[in-house]
Structures are given as C-alpha cells and as structure tokens.
Amino acid sequence: MSTLPVITGLLSVPRLRVQNANAISSPFTWGFPAITAFTGLAQALERKLAGSLDLQFEAVGVVCHHYQAQTSGAYTQGFHLSRNPVDKDGSTAAIVEEGRIHLDISLLFGLTGEALAAPREQLPALARQVADTLHGMRIAGGSVTPPLPGRRRPAPLLMTLNEDEATRREEFRQLRRSLLPGFALVSRDDLLQSHLATLRASQPQADAFDAWLDLSRINHAPHWQEQADPAGGEPRRTLEWRSQRGHSQGWTVPMPVGYGALSPLYPAGSVANARDMHTPFRFVESLYSLGEWVSPHRLHDVSQLLWYADDDTASGLYRCRNDYAATLDIED
Template identity: 55%
Template structure:
C-alpha cells in the first residue's frame, strides 16, 4: 500500500470541550479504553452527511484531544466494567449480561476542511455562524456511541481560514494549541515498529512481536556489579505514553452487492466482512506539536488490498527535538 499524505485543506474548525457520556470503551478485540480514530473519522463522515450536500465544504481530517476521561469500571488491581441487566425479557425476567464497556469523556475536536469558493472568501462573522450551525448539528449525533451533553457557555466553536503562508500557518497553530491545553492529543507512532519485511521472509512475525511488546509491561531482573537484583519494566520514563491503537479494517471477503447478504443493517450499500487493523499511537501534550498535519487523522481506502484505515502524518513530520514551552508565547 502506497504512503498517503493529508489532502489539501484551507480551513480549521475547532469544537472545544465536548462532554460525552457513555461512549464505547471497547475500541477493538485486543484493547479497551479510549475510542480509536475510526470512531471520530466515522463521526466526521456522519456529520458531513447530516449537514447536507448544499453546504460547500468537505471534511478531510479530524484531530482528537482528550481533556478528561472516566472509565466506568470498578476494582483495585483488575478492572471490571460496570454492567447492567436491561432491558427485561418479555416475561419480566432479567436478561443475560452482555459486556459493554463505557467511558465518560471531555474532548476537543479539530476538523480540517476544504471550503468551496464561496466559503473560502467568506467573512469571519459568516464563518462563526457556520461553526455554530455545525456544532448544533453535532449535538444531534453520537460520539463513539456516546451522547453529547450541553457544554460550558464560555467555550464556543471557531472556524478560521488557513493562511497560505507557512509562517502564518505556524503562528495560527500556536494560538490554537493554547485552546487545546491542558489535554492530550492522539497521534500515530507506527514508526516505533520495525519496517515491513519483504514478502516471503520468515520475519513476518517481527512486527507483531514488537507491537505486543509495546502493548504490555514486561518485567525483568537486572543484576548490578555486587550481584544485587532489581526488577525493571519495559516502559521506562521518557519513552512516552504509547498505546495499542485500532486504526482501521482489512477485508476478509470480496465486496458483496447491496442486499445480497441477509440481516445487514443497510440494504442499499455493498457489504464485506473485515477484521481490525492495529498500529501504535501516542498521547502527548499539544504544545509538542508544531504543525496541524501532525494532529489530524484522515481515512483512506485501497481497493486492491481491501484496506480501510486511518492515517496520521506525525511520524513523517515530527521534529527532531520536541517543541519547548517557550514556543507557546
């Protein structure tokens, strides 16, 4: 699959401090916690369809910033989801418990837009009105299955044109970073995995082993010169908050015509069976980002391989040294 890059955008929409209740905390078959980027690219697609085709804009990518979360779990060492038996069966008896992970979130979303000619030359009051319209439409949708609660009145959405000059873009993004803190932005870190080996080699499992090492705590003994043994773990301080991340889906079957597969939710759309694709992500403070391209997640589709996945350009554009707090000025 060829390397993709973020398509061209000319505006940024900031939706600040969305309070989400009971979002889906089971992000994939091998991990649980915060919803993955596919939940938010799907939200972006649903929002664009809800707005209607008469609005001259395209939603290209979405940035995910978490300000607060509260997983609905209990337990000291082993965490268990808070589950309920509802609704009741027809005879009034309690139904079997189906594991359903939930999490409360406070999020900010940054959506990259490609505006049409009319909106590209619109005034800032017109863009502010459009931003309020988009946020009102967003409140009628669900975020990763969770309901959006009314937010604080002092947090207002903001839609701004993206300057063409690179220096002006960086200045605009530095101002945006202030509104995103305190919080953590989700970026891709597939660069921590070893390169894809050539086909036919026996090293195909090396990337899986590396991914598994990043997804768990490996404890091992270390002996000093005096023979004293101390236990250390694989996640040392300073390596970042690395997480396993479901980033898309891979096809398991051919694409079946619409209506040919029984019991599908949508009888008018072609369907195929897929499995989850995993990568690595990192939660980091927005002040360490230097460009909007490092923040946005965008979807892609490769028809030849049947891969549907989300991409983020942070590994390709990350600076050699992290941004310093002085750049916030």
C-alpha cells in the same frame, strides 16, 4: 500510502462533555473510543450539513482533557453494567458487556468547501451552526451534555488557512493554546516497526503482532549487580528487576486504526442481511497499530494532529492515518 488531503480551513469545537461513550474500541483494546468513531462522526456531520453548508470534512483531530472510565476494582477492573429486564418467564436476561466512559474532549476538523469563502465576519455564525448540529449528535455512542453549572461552553472557531507555511504555523500555534491542558492522540507506526526490528535481533521468528503485544505491556527483566565486599571477600551479587519500558518512549498505547479485508469485495445486494443493499460488501477484521498521547504544545503543524481516511480497495486496507511520525522525520 495516501497523504493528508489538502485542507483550506479548520473548525475547532472545544470542550465537549460526552457521557457514556463507548470505551471498548476493539476486541483487544479498551479505554478510549476508536479513532474510526471520530472519522465516522466527521462523515455523519458532513451529511447532516449537506443541504445547508458546502463543507467537506477531510480530517479530524482529537484532544482529551479529562476522562472517567465507568469501571470498578483496583488491580482487576470491571465495567459497570446495566441490569436488563427479566425474560417473559421471569428468568434473568443475558448481560451483554458494554464499556462506557465519560469524556471531556476537543475536536478539530480539517475542511474544504465553498462555505469557507464567506466573509470573515460570517465565519463565527457558520461555526456556531456546525457546532449546534454536532451537539445534537452521538459521539462514539455517547451523548453531548451541557457544561457544568457555573461554566460556559467555549465558542467554536472556524478559520481559513493561510497559503504561507510560516503564517499557517503561527496561526496553529495560537489555536493550540485553546487545546491546553490536554493530550492529543497521534499515530506512532514508526515505533512499532523499529521495535519489531529490535525484537527480531533476538527472536528471528517474531512478527508485527509480537511487537505490538510487547509494546502493549510493561515488561520486567532481571539484572544482576555486583557489590564489592568491604572486608575484601568475594563480591556480592544482588538481583534487581527493571522495567524495560523507558520514559523516553512517551505515553504510547495500543489502538485500532481501521479494518483489513477477510473476503473479496462482493457486489451490492449479493450478501444477505447486509445493512446497505446498494453498496459493495466485504468482510473485515480490525487493524492495530501504536498511538501516542502528546501535549498539543509539542505539535508544530496541524498535519501532526489530524487523522484522515486511507481506503485501498485493491489491497483490502481501510484504515485511518496520521502524519505525526512523518513530520518528525522531516524536522529531524
């Protein structure tokens, strides 16, 4: 397993209003764009800036301040779908379900590159240049919109990281204030593994998918309670249904974290109709894990917030990782 690349700078782009982002993150999950959408955004932004700025986007963090899923219904919700034009013969065209969501998010990018060596007084101009480029791009399929009337868009911040760990944590403590109020998405692979061990104590045949499904829903179990009879008779037994998902677990959510190989790695150009005929090709499927939404004020280091790519061609795993759980073990 790889670790977070060594980063020397941070770029904070606060309060981005994104309209009609993709709310369907995988075949099994919906409600927020997949984290791969944001790591892909970082790569696309790096390519757009390649001719003007020497910056490498090594990692990205996401903080959600507000969301509005484009759905209707109470208990059973359905997406608001667009009406497609009729066919040539006048019949109704097929509807392809598209989930959309409006977002108010802040993005934090972990950077390396020669551009970070610029004088401190030039960093605000470089931050605005990167932010202006980002405002013209799609974020998870959605469009970046201007601020609401009467409000100003907060200025982006580009900063270099101090080599001293204590100073770096203090700088991040000041930076995270701009991320409040909101919730940051972090990885909780550890909760999935621990719940799998708990599940196998009563169900030896359970696998990781069973544990993932069990954590993705709210389970209710019956509990019998005995109450003494004031008259001295037999105690009365009452049945009470209790939720098995405790509040101490936090705001956990099922989420896709990348892709796993379904086929060997084929040479470039050997698979017909591939999008890129100059890159090796492989069929993949989604990988799933557990995430948690935490308030930024509970984060103590930037590594707890950032997601980075972990590509293992030999094992066929292409996934995004986050070191939140690993840093919790170190602090404990």
